[in-house]
Amino acid sequence: MEYFLLAIGILLTGAFFALIVKEQFKIKISTIFALMGAGTAMFPAIWSLITGYALEYTINFSAMFGDIHLVLDPLSAIFIVVISLMSFIGFVYANGYMKPYLNKGMDISLHCFFLLLLLASMLGVTVVQNGLFFLVVWEIMSISSFFLVIFEGEKKDVLSAGIKYLIYMHLSVIFLTAMVVLLTNKAGNFDFIEYAKILQQNPRIANIAFVLGFIGFGIKSGFVPFHNWLPDAHPAAPTHVSGIMSGVMIKTGIYGILRLILMIGTPSRIVSYGVLAVAVVSALYGVIYAITQHDIKRLLAYHSIENIGIIGIGIGIGMLGLSYGNPIVAMLGFTGGIMHVLNHSIFKELLFFASGSTYLKTHTRNIELLGGLIKPMPYTALMFIIGSAAICGMPPFNGFISEFLIYAGMIQGLPAPEVSLFITLVITIAALGMVGTMAILCFTKAAGIIFLGEPRSDASKEVESDVSSVMLLPMGILAILTFFIGIFPQCFVTAALVPVTQLVLNNNKLMIVHSIVDLTSSISWFVLAFIAAIVLVYIIRNIINKIYKEHTTWGCGYDKPTARMQYTASSYASPFILTLKPLFKRVSYIKKPKEFFPKEAYYEQEIEDIEEAYIVKPILKWDEKILTKFERIQNGNIQQYILVGLIFLLLAIVGVFFIG
Numbered sequence: 001m002e003y004f005l006l007a008i009g010i011l012l013t014g015a016f017f018a019l020i021v022k023e024q025f026k027i028k029i030s031t032i033f034a035l036m037g038a039g040t041a042m043f044p045a046i047w048s049l050i051t052g053y054a055l056e057y058t059i060n061f062s063a064m065f066g067d068i069h070l071v072l073d074p075l076s077a078i079f080i081v082v083i084s085l086m087s088f089i090g091f092v093y094a095n096g097y098m099k100p101y102l103n104k105g106m107d108i109s110l111h112c113f114f115l116l117l118l119l120a121s122m123l124g125v126t127v128v129q130n131g132l133f134f135l136v137v138w139e140i141m142s143i144s145s146f147f148l149v150i151f152e153g154e155k156k157d158v159l160s161a162g163i164k165y166l167i168y169m170h171l172s173v174i175f176l177t178a179m180v181v182l183l184t185n186k187a188g189n190f191d192f193i194e195y196a197k198i199l200q201q202n203p204r205i206a207n208i209a210f211v212l213g214f215i216g217f218g219i220k221s222g223f224v225p226f227h228n229w230l231p232d233a234h235p236a237a238p239t240h241v242s243g244i245m246s247g248v249m250i251k252t253g254i255y256g257i258l259r260l261i262l263m264i265g266t267p268s269r270i271v272s273y274g275v276l277a278v279a280v281v282s283a284l285y286g287v288i289y290a291i292t293q294h295d296i297k298r299l300l301a302y303h304s305i306e307n308i309g310i311i312g313i314g315i316g317i318g319m320l321g322l323s324y325g326n327p328i329v330a331m332l333g334f335t336g337g338i339m340h341v342l343n344h345s346i347f348k349e350l351l352f353f354a355s356g357s358t359y360l361k362t363h364t365r366n367i368e369l370l371g372g373l374i375k376p377m378p379y380t381a382l383m384f385i386i387g388s389a390a391i392c393g394m395p396p397f398n399g400f401i402s403e404f405l406i407y408a409g410m411i412q413g414l415p416a417p418e419v420s421l422f423i424t425l426v427i428t429i430a431a432l433g434m435v436g437t438m439a440i441l442c443f444t445k446a447a448g449i450i451f452l453g454e455p456r457s458d459a460s461k462e463v464e465s466d467v468s469s470v471m472l473l474p475m476g477i478l479a480i481l482t483f484f485i486g487i488f489p490q491c492f493v494t495a496a497l498v499p500v501t502q503l504v505l506n507n508n509k510l511m512i513v514h515s516i517v518d519l520t521s522s523i524s525w526f527v528l529a530f531i532a533a534i535v536l537v538y539i540i541r542n543i544i545n546k547i548y549k550e551h552t553t554w555g556c557g558y559d560k561p562t563a564r565m566q567y568t569a570s571s572y573a574s575p576f577i578l579t580l581k582p583l584f585k586r587v588s589y590i591k592k593p594k595e596f597f598p599k600e601a602y603y604e605q606e607i608e609d610i611e612e613a614y615i616v617k618p619i620l621k622w623d624e625k626i627l628t629k630f631e632r633i634q635n636g637n638i639q640q641y642i643l644v645g646l647i648f649l650l651l652a653i654v655g656v657f658f659i660g
Contacts, residue, residue: 001057004072004080004127007041011120018112024102027095030112034091034119038084041123045077045084049495061133066189069129075262075499076126078338079255083126086248086345087119089474093353094240096471097360111151115241118144118249125252129192131180135173138252142169142220145249149237161229161236168219168229175216176256179209196263206264210271213260214278221253223312224282227305228609228616231289234301235365239356242297246304246352247345254311254341258334261319262503272319273424279312280431287438288583291445291573292607295365296355299446300348303391306435307344310403311337313432317409318503320424324417327506328515332409334503335516338496340402343485347390347399350478354384357467357475358450362459367569369457370450376463381451383475388443390482393436396527398485401493404523405516407432438576445572456563487527489520577607585613 014033018026044055054073061068072080094115098108121141128134146169150162180190186205187194199206219226230250234242257275261267286306293299314337321330357380358373359365374381390397410429416422455461466472485492497513506512577584585608593601 001044001055001070001072003040003044004055004070004123005057007037007039008120008123010040011037011116011123015113015116015120018116019109023108026108026112027091027098027102030116031088031091031095033116034088037116037119038088041080042084044072045080048072048074048077049081049498052498052501065132066130066191068133069191069193070127071129071192072127073499073502075255075258075502078496078499079126079251079341080123081495082251082342082345083119083122083248086349087122087244089349089477090240090244090247091115093243093356093471093474094238096468097238097240097356099468100360110147111238114144114147115244118148118244122249122252126255131184131190131192131195133190135177135180138176139173141249141252142166142173145169145241145245148241148245149233151238151241152236155236158236161232165229165233168226171226172216172219175212175219179212179216182209182212192259192263196265199264203268207268207271210260210264210267211274214257214275217253217256217260218278219253220256221250221308221312222282222305223278223308224285224305225611225615227282227286228612230305231298231301231609234304234352235295235297239297239352239359242300242356243349243352246301247349250304250308251341251345254308254315254337257315258338258499258503261315261322265505266322267319269320269323272316272323275312275319276316276424276428279309279316280428281309282306282312283309283435284431285309287435287442288580289607289609291438291442292577292584294367294569294606296358296367296446296450297352297365299367299442300351300355303351303439303442304344304348306439307340307348307391310406310432310435311340311344313337313428314340314402314406314409317406317413317428318500320421321409321413322504324413324421326413327504327509328512329409329413330504331497331500331509331512331516332405332412334500335493335496336402336405336407336409338499339405339489339493340399342492342496343390343398343402343482346478346481346485347387347397350383350387350475350482351391353471353475353478354380354387357471358384360467360471361463364457364459367446367449370460371453371456371563371566372451372460373455373463374451377451377466379466379472380475381447383472383479384451385447386479386482388447390486392439392443394440396483396486396531398482398489400486401489401520401523403432403436405493405520408519441573441576445569449567449569449572453566454561454563456566456568487531488524490517490524493517493520583610584608585610 010033014030014037017033018030021029047053048055052074054071056072057070059068059070098111101108118141121137121144124137125134125141128137146162146166149165150159152158153162182205183195183198184190186198186202199209215226219229222230234246237245283306286302286304286309290299290302290306293302314333314335317333318330318337319333321327321333355365358370358377361377362370362373364370386397390399393399393403407429410425410432413425414422416425494517497516501509501513591601
């Protein structure tokens, strides 16, 4: 455990060191400290995953708040590995992405400070097992990520997104605090071990605590209906921050949910069904709204909601397996969910980094203004296409593996003891299949419109070359990981099964572990055969091409294509969107031509989130209406301020007198 504490110390030292070094060295120094800190944290985590043992350390704090127990067990370890590896890759990418900001003379001291602080706090969340200090570290993580989101706070939309993010994070803290207060009141102290005893002895308290915790952690993760901060915060933040937040930070919410399940032991059936229902809605909602987006980072943000939903489906299936006493279903569900935590972090960072590279070259995130970028940016295009295939769950990429395990868990549960469980599993299988289909539609749109065809604007036409190697390197590493996990999943599934055996206590779990590993080994052979077949077809094609001469086919008179002949992002998705009209609120911007020779005319349509339009905005308007009534108090009159203070003081004294 000393290695882990050393890692936290290295990261905090690096955070303060980044404040004092010269501007041009800040990102490089931060990356070096991130490498040392993340690498050091991974040593004990990997040891825990190999051995299955937990490492413990106790900080003697005070008699009032109790000792702070730090525990690095396999559940913590799997998240530490994901956080450390993915965050470091994000730091490497930042070395290229932040160069234009440095060239403009911007001060990035605080950015580097909060980036390292975010990494340290995310790692801290996974090991702290004292309710009070868990909330403290959780709050540090939220505050540091807030300052990263508002890096370009001089822009009104960025600042607005940051404030919205901060509000949602504090709503999260309110629910988590309520859970901690409830459990501490029953347990008598802040220790997670005592929490676990209360949760296992009192099912009613367990249900209440889980609902409070699920809402608190669900806001951080982006489950529907707690997702509204996410589509705004990710586009506002710098791309490497978006990648770390989407790929890594939102998974701390998943960690919190799994930690709660571990403390409860066997969750109730009603709670398990509830988690699965929220997860299915999140997956469908996220992918449907992703299809409607024209801002590439906003599109990817909605896909984070979708993939959090897929992870939630795995967790929900695992919980149902526990509640119905079916260890095979439980282990397959939890393994698929944890594997998707890893897989999503890889392909989502890859997609964000590729989109950030296109933004750096074109200075726009609007898909409608892009096109033809595969010619000047072939490597970035390839990375985006690989990430797109992975997020759609297509073999031989990593997304296929985790979704396959979740499907396998649902299919294993179909000989259900109750009709309600059978119907639920059938609906969930159909929903997950629909999510995969819609994801393919979305990413054929994104990849096709951005990289294929002809440039749709000057922003695309002026791109002459790809991004620097320091930005391509992290994307290349992530692309290789998507392949490697897809081809050799058994290595990673074996690691994911270690924390799963913590969650599923069953005498036959070792036999189930071997059967799951054997299943993924079989997938590995099929994938290798699939790749071999593709290589064989490619060789035969080359041989045929050498024998026969190639000629361009008749282009039907369209031998000089222009952007006006191509699909736009709107027209590509329109047939699908029209079938789901009730789910969207359309906002149109139109300027009609009024003269014979009009200088300007346009029509633009946006799809607004229905929850944002019909729930969040009305609440904000009502809140603003109430608060404006108190504006007259703030009139600059000191005497009136003193009078108001005296009135409230008098009321407080009267209240205390009557209560006493």
